[in-house]
Every structure is written in C-alpha cells, then in structure tokens.
Amino acid sequence: MVEAKIRDYILENFLFTDDQSALDSDESFLDKGIIDSTGILEVIFFLEEEFGISIADNEMVRESLDSVNNITSFLKLKGVSTPETVTNSQ
Amino acid sequence: MEDGAQPTLPALERMIRTLQHRGPDGFGYHIDGNIGLAHARLSIIDLAGGAQPIHNEDKTVWVSFNGEVFNYIELRRDLQKLGHRFYTKTDTEVIVHAYEQYGENFPSYLNGQFAIALWDSQTSKLLLVRDRVGILPLFYRQQPDRVIFASEVKAMLPLFDEAPRLNPVALDQIMTFWGPVDDTCIFEGVRHVVPGEMVTIEAGRLTRKVYWSWEYPATGQYSDLSEARLAEQLYELLNDAIRIRLRSDVPVGAYLSGGLDSSVITALLHRQGADLRTFSIGFEDKGFDESDYQDLMIEQIGTRHSRLRCLNESIAAAFQKAIWHTESPILRTAPVPMMLLSGQVRENSYKVVLTGEGADEVLGGYDIFKEAKIRAFWARNPGSKFRQMLLKRLYPYLDISSNTAQSYLAAFFGVGLEDPEIPYFSHMPRWQTTAHSKLFLSDDFKAQLRTDAIEQFCNTFPEGFSSWHPFNRGQYIEAKSLMSGYLLCSQGDRMLAANSVEGRFPFLDHRVIEMAGKLRPKLKMKALNEKYLLKKSMQHVLPPEIIARYKQPYRAPDxxxxxxxxxxxxxxxxxxxxxxxxxxxxxxxxxxxxxxxxxxxxxxxxxxxxxxxxxxxxxxxxxxxxxxxxxxxxxx
Structure with a gap:
C-alpha cells in the first residue's frame, strides 16, 4: 500500500506517466536522472504531508530517499505501514 | 540564383518587410541578373548617406550588411592610403574596399559584429560571413534552383513552397545544450552560418570556411607576463573595446544589471566622460531582483537610469511575441524581460546599448566552471565528504543549508567523477538536467532522433582540444553552445532587434578574447574566486561591494x-x-x-x-x- 502510493507519486510527478513498467522499485532516482536536488525536496514535502511524519536533517540521505524501496523501508522504520496508520497516529 | 529563378523586386520586398523591426529606417534593394540583395536599415552611423546595399568604386562589389565594424575609421584610413575612394562615411563601405584589398581574408581585418552578404559580380560569387562569436544571425537555404539567405528565417518563409517542418536534430540540441551547436536550425532545410565562418556560393557550389575560432594554448603554455601587467593589459583592452564601441551618430546607452560585468562597463564609460544613460530590469520576486546593487552603481556614478519593473504577468503576456522573434523554442523565460527592456530603451529614444554579455565566458565567471573545478578536485578522492562540501560555496543564494540538499547536490554534481578526463566533464550535470525535457517527446518524434547530440557536438571539437586545460575546455564548450546558441541569439540579438535596438558587447571584442585565451586558468578563477583578473584590473574603478558580491545568475520566473x-x-x-x-x-x-x-x-x-x-x-x-x-x- 505504502509502496504503491510512493510509486504512483514518483510516476505521476517525475516521470509523468501511469505506466508502472517505467520504474523499478529499486531504481536509484539520482543515478537514473529521475530526481535532482530540488526534486528531492518535493519528495520530502510529499512524505511529510502524506504520511504525517517529520524527517530530520540526518535522515535526508540517499539511503533513506533514493528509491521506492529505500523510501518504503525508511517509512517502515518511522512506524508508517499504511496510510490508515498515519491517520490514526495524527 | 540560377536561370528561371531570378530574383524579383516583389519577392525581395516580401522578404524584407518581415524584417522591418531590425531596420525601421528604410529599405534598399540591388538586383543584378542572378543576385538580389535587400536591406532594412537601422541608421546609426552616417544617418544621411548610409543607405544600403553599398558598392565599390566601379559597382562590381555590393554588400548588404547588418552590424557594426567598430574599427572602420582606422580601416578606412588604411584603405584610402592604398587608393580606395569612398562615397559615404559609413562603416559598411569599408567592407567592399577591404574585400577588394584583402580578398576573402577581409573578415580578419574587421573588429566588430556582423552578418555580411557580399556579391562580387566579376566572379559571380556570393560570400555570407558572420562575426567571430555569433552576435548577429545569418541563415541560408539551398533550394533546387536558388539559394536564399536572411538575418532571420521569417524573411525566407515567403519563398517557401510549403509550411516549414521542425527539425528534430535541432530540438534535440536545444533540449540538451539550450541552443544549436553547429549549423543546424530548428527550421528543417535551413542552416545558419556558424560564428567565425564564411560561406561561399559560386557557380551553384557552396563551400564553408572557418576564418576564426576560439583557441587556447596547450596546458602550461600561457602568457608569462606578471599578474599586475596582465591586469593592466586587460584594463587597457577593455577600455579601448568600449571606446570604439561608442562610435555612433546616435547616443549610446548601457545596460546596468548590478553585476560585475555591466558595472565594469558603466564605470569605464564614466571614466571616458561619456554621457551616461543606463537601463535595467527589476523583478517583483526578490529572488530574481538585483535593484540594490544597481542603486549602488547609480549612486556612485550618477547615471541617468531607468528601471523596468518586470511582473510575472508581463512575461506571460509578451511570451508569444518573444517566440516570434527567437524563432526557436527556449527553455527559460529569461529572454522575455530582455525584450521588454529593449522596448524601454527604444521608448527613451535610444537605439544602441552596451552590455556585459560575454564576460563570463571569456574571463571565467560561470558557476559551471566553478562546479567543474570542484568536481575535478573531488574526483581525485571521490569518497571525500570534505571535498563535496565545497559545493556549498557554489550556491550561497539558494537554500541548500540542509543535509539533504547537500547530499543530493553532491550526488547530482558527482556525475562523471569516475572519468574527469571526459571532454565535456564540465557540462555533464547541466546537460543531464536539460535533457530531462526530452522525456516529454512523443514516441513518433523520438523515433526521428537517430543521432546522439553530445557525440555529434564532440565531433566538432577542434584539433588540440584534448591538450587544453580542462578549464579552457569548459570555456570553449560554453562559448560554442550556450553563448552562441542561446545567450547571444534568443536572449541577445533577437530580443534587442525586436524593438529595433542594437547591442554592443565590449567583452566580446576579439582582442579581449584572444588575450584572455592565453591567460593561466588560475588567473581567471583563483581558487573559487571567479573572474579574478577582471576584478583585479577594475578594483580601482568599482565599489568594493560590487567586487565582493556573490555572483547571481540572471534569471526570470518560469x-x-x-x-x-x-x-x-x-x-x-x-x-x-x-x-x-x-x-x-x-x-x-x-x-x-x-x-x-x-x-x-x-x-x-x-x-x-x-x-x-x-x-x-x-x-x-x-x-x-x-x-x-x-x-x-x-x-x-
């Protein structure tokens, strides 16, 4: 659920398509040129708003944010599993 | 033109009428059998006697010319001594006599900005010549029975049999480098004379010859003069470049952005005793606005100044008109305020302005050179956290204080670190960002792209390129791509000509370029201090705040x-x-x-x-x- 939401967001906002085959979940956003330094700020705003979390400076690194899988794992660590959880936690 | 397609006055009239904005002060024609020349005049020198086309003594050589030959006084004197007789006081006339005297080598004698069509009736030869760096445009098209040429493509369109087609190769180049990097044009079948080139058409045969190009010495073989002497030399050259660019029978103004380059020009104009009239743009969005620095110079020098306040809605309202004039897709709106500014210049009854364009390319001012230097330094130890921190120095005006931005900027600029010797190392991050636009191309259109834009550009690099210092390689690439393909045309000439205004570019005087080419790269950028030698040479004429300020690239809201x-x-x-x-x-x-x-x-x-x-x-x-x-x- 979380993964699908992130995938859709990246496809819609950075690849401008709904073609699921356009993005592998472990593809690096930076290495593939999907997202640049400003783009990652967009991703952070999205994650904070959508999942009700706050991302600290030391979490803003490639290991947390550079692929769909990285973000999914990162969100799991932050205690986010489904959007419903977020609603409950807010 | 060959028999059967001889030029007619009505055809020339239809062509030249489309260029009235470039020359609203009168049209002129010359038809002689197979050749037809038309000219739209913006009268600046010899207001009464300068109607074109202009000819030599026996009317065997004719020229239609857009631009300026700034050293025409000296050239005229030399040519008169050699027996040539002049019937006007124009700079244009030196071209026909210089051709008679020096043959096809004549462009080397001209210090200026020009697009020249010269017809030699004795040899039935047409020469199309463009200035060294591409300040003035010149296009041509070979049709089965004729060649047509003009300063803008719109003047050629009345002679097209059918609507033009978009050239995929050109759009690919624009969406990689911001503009064309060879003779490609966005109108399929049209080519432009590349900067520093002469195209000869004789007996139906077309040949191309480069008469000038950007040159740098092999690494290590730089000018051995002292730093102080070089700073003096640069000052003297720039001063003279400005002096000859004040030659005009109408008043000359200047653009004052508040940055170093336009401040240099304004300060040197002031010291030359010129009547100072300056123009600038202010933006409602503070992120783009440089009014405070403009005010500093205005106050210090006491110039009569007009500032155009540019609103977001004025950019949108003028955008369609701007594209009529660029005749090309563009990736930024930044040209539009420049068109509005030239409108203000014209409203104030000025038609000539000096601008600081070219200083960054010639003297090493762009962030892209700084980026490349940092990336090359970093590439020597790719794992270093400390080295990548230098990137923070690059963008003091952007909000990159967070670790994120640093981490991602580091990754972004880390492109190509594995091979810093790659010829276009300096430009890899920019080209990668720009090429993102191609994501939106349709599948059908993408299928027409059969060549790699970067590879094609690299194939045009001159012999010896690989022996140049990486800093100079970056300068060359910048001058041949962004500067000539975008800044001087879409953002330069076209936005000036839209309102019948001529720009003059002291930093692009070829003497300045050639002097700067021989400098040790570290004198252009000392550590990370850009345009170091320029600052040193001007420290006694500029306020310290201008010398010390961070460089803000000119941008507009998109x-x-x-x-x-x-x-x-x-x-x-x-x-x-x-x-x-x-x-x-x-x-x-x-x-x-x-x-x-x-x-x-x-x-x-x-x-x-x-x-x-x-x-x-x-x-x-x-x-x-x-x-x-x-x-x-x-x-x-």
Missing part, C-alpha cells in the same frame, strides 16, 4: 509566470488536443506536467525547463507551421 493569470493561450496550446495535433510531445505526459505546475509543486529546474520548452515549441509551431499561410502569404 512556470509561475504562466500559472494563475489570465493566459488563455497557455491553456489552449498545452491542452491534450493541441499537443497531440502538433505531434512533438506526449499529450498525456504534458497534461501531468501542467497539472503539477498548477498545483504549485513544479519547483525544480527540470520541470520549469520542460514546461517553458514545450510551451515555446507549441508557440513556434503556431507562428511558423500552422500559421504559415496566414503569416507569410501564399508561396510564389
């Missing part, structure tokens, strides 16, 4: 200019139906980009460039393809 206002044409041209009909872009992808833009989430450079690039391509199509018959009449 997507925000088009969203939220009443801009019906944007909605229409970006609609799925119209995008699909033109065929260049994937309509559904564009719809998603528009949606993102409207939501205010399209904040990155990539999205902004893609949006402006797509919109401007659509406008180009509307002006010149779908609007062909309406705008250019029925073909002959």
């Amino acid at each position: 997507i925000p200019a088009f969203i939220g206002g009443r801009n019906g044409y944007v909605e229409e041209l970006m609609s799925e139906e119209v995008i699909r009909k033109a065929g260049y872009f994937d309509a559904r992808r564009v719809a998603r980009l528009v949606k993102k833009a409207k939501s205010g989430r399209a904040i990155g450079a990539k999205d902004n460039m893609a949006f402006v690039g797509i919109l401007s391509t659509q406008i180009w199509h509307q002006h010149f393809v779908s609007g062909f018959r309406q705008n250019f009449g029925s073909p002959e």
